[in-house]
Amino acid sequence: MTSLFAKYQGIASALGAVVAAGGRNPFAVVIEKPVSSTVGIIEGRHTLLFGTNNYLGLSQSERAIKAAQDAAGACGVGTTGSRIANGTQSLHRRLEHKIAAFFHRRDAMVFSTGYQANLGMISALAGKDDYLLLDADSHASIYDGSRLSSAQVIRFRHNDPDDLYKRIKRLDAPDSAKLVVVEGIYSMTGNVAPVKEFAAVKKETGAYLLVDEAHSFGVLGEHGRGAAEADGVEADVDFVVGTFSKSLGTVGGYCVSDHPELELVRLNCRPYMFTASLPPEIIAATAAALEEMQERPELRLRLMENAARLHAGFVRIGLNASKQVSPVIAVTLETVEQAIPMWNRLLELGVYVNLSLPPATPDSRPLLRCSVMATHTPQQIDDAIEIFRQAAQETGATAAPAPLVAS
Structure with missing residues (x-):
């Protein structure tokens, strides 16, 4: 009899080779204790966190923590139901109003995860007579939403509005609705979408x-x-989807729109209808983090300064860093045999980043994916650059120049 798990033999062999090459499973790292937004205890060592997506450092917001504690005390720790049953409390509606107001939109839907926001909106919006046009580098949640829908799916070249235009014009379907899906910043590479051109x-x-x-x-x-x-084209975007698990440091997702039919989507969106709603403490913490983000624009400015500092440092020491400067900075290596030892050495020297291996990477080369925070200090960034230089030199991943001199 064929094993139910026979299909996983290939990935088991690949994972075994990764572990054998480095001595640890890079996809099962445990942060034993967060010391701060930028430092955690991993394998008993204080480790700089450069792979958490905690862009503004708000996962450790004192205001959000206090709001969560107060909400749990007043409302309990869960709703036990979906949004269309008993899972909508006044907190949920207030957060939706806050999110809609922040985006200057008519309405908002809050989902239990960012993944479900994409899964739900894409599958609910695109029907069997419609077309979905997806950037080739789209996130897994976007592709999964396309599979849950019954629409015809067409991929266009990454960040290429001209290719999108040509593919739409080739369609002989004047009566079919067409939904284009792109990302603002692509999570693997840090590439920023030319939204203005896509809107055109x-x-x-x-x-x-x-x-x-x-x-x-x-x-x-x-x-x-x-x-x-x-890009100055918010009015040309029909739906904005996002997550609370990055800049706001909590968990959950949302969609905002000016289309009044968004209220009907609630009743046709399976990932919204058939899962428990977010617990009160998460809703309250998210609302508090959103307020803090709005009141502290210096966090966003500091974040981009830190991203530019890390990117410039990587370039200076000879690493193949992302072409665009954003809080996601990918260091591309040529072979998996280079990437695994370097990732392991980075962790041993006190820097945690994300290891991404083919076929999950855009161009079939391995990536060391870094994410920057507003709360990283200049010294922490310089320390990370020096550790990258040392790890690259020790593992032969690149011909590194002299050590960075901190500015």
């Missing part, structure tokens, strides 16, 4: 546009509303 294609072709601002919310734009705000 959307207007010319009569398509709808959904922008996933998961990694650009709180990061880009004068007020932190994301790539669409930064």
Whole structure:
């Protein structure tokens, strides 16, 4: 009889090789204790955290922690039901109003995770007679949403509005709705989408546009509303989807829109309808973190300064860093045989980053994915750069120049 787990033999062999090459499983790292937003205890050592997506450092917000404690004391620790049953409390509605007001939108839906926000909105919006046009580098949640929908799916080249335009014009389907999905910042590479150009294609072709601002919310734009705000085209974006688990430091997801039909989507969105709603303490902490983000624009400015400092340091020591400067900075290596020892050595020297291996990477080369925080100090960034230089030199991952001199 065939084992139910036979399909996993390939990944088991690959994982075994990764562990054998480095002595540890890079996908099962345990942060034993957060010391601060930027430092955690890993394997008993104080370790600089450069792989957490905690862009503004608000996971440790005292205001959010206090709000969570108060809400749990007043409302309990869970709702025990979905949003369309008993899972909507006044806290949920107030957060939706806050999110909608922040984006200057008519309405908002709050989901239990950012993954479910993409899964739910894409699958509910695109039906069997519609077309979904997805950036080739889209997040797994976007692809999974397309699979849950019954729409016809077309991929276009990453960050290429011209290719999108050509593919839409080739469609002989004047009566079919077309939904274009792009991301503000791509989570693997840190590439920023040219939303203004995508919006122009959307207007010319009569398509709808959904922008996933998961990694650009709180990061880009004068007020932190994301790539669409930064490009000045918010009015041309039909749906903005995002998550609370990055810049706000909690968990959950949202969609905002000016379309009045968003209220009907609530009754046709399975990931919204058939899962328990977020517990009161998470809702309260998220609302508090959103308020803090709005009141402290210096966090966003410091974040981008820190991103520029880390990126410049990587370039200076000869690493192949992302082309664009954003809080996600990927260091690309040529082979897996280089990446695994270097990732392990980084952790041993006190820096945690994310290891991404083919086929999950955009161009089939391994990545050391770094994420920067507003709360990183200049010294922590310089220390991380020096540790990267040492790890690269010791593992032969690059021909590194002299050590960085801190400025």
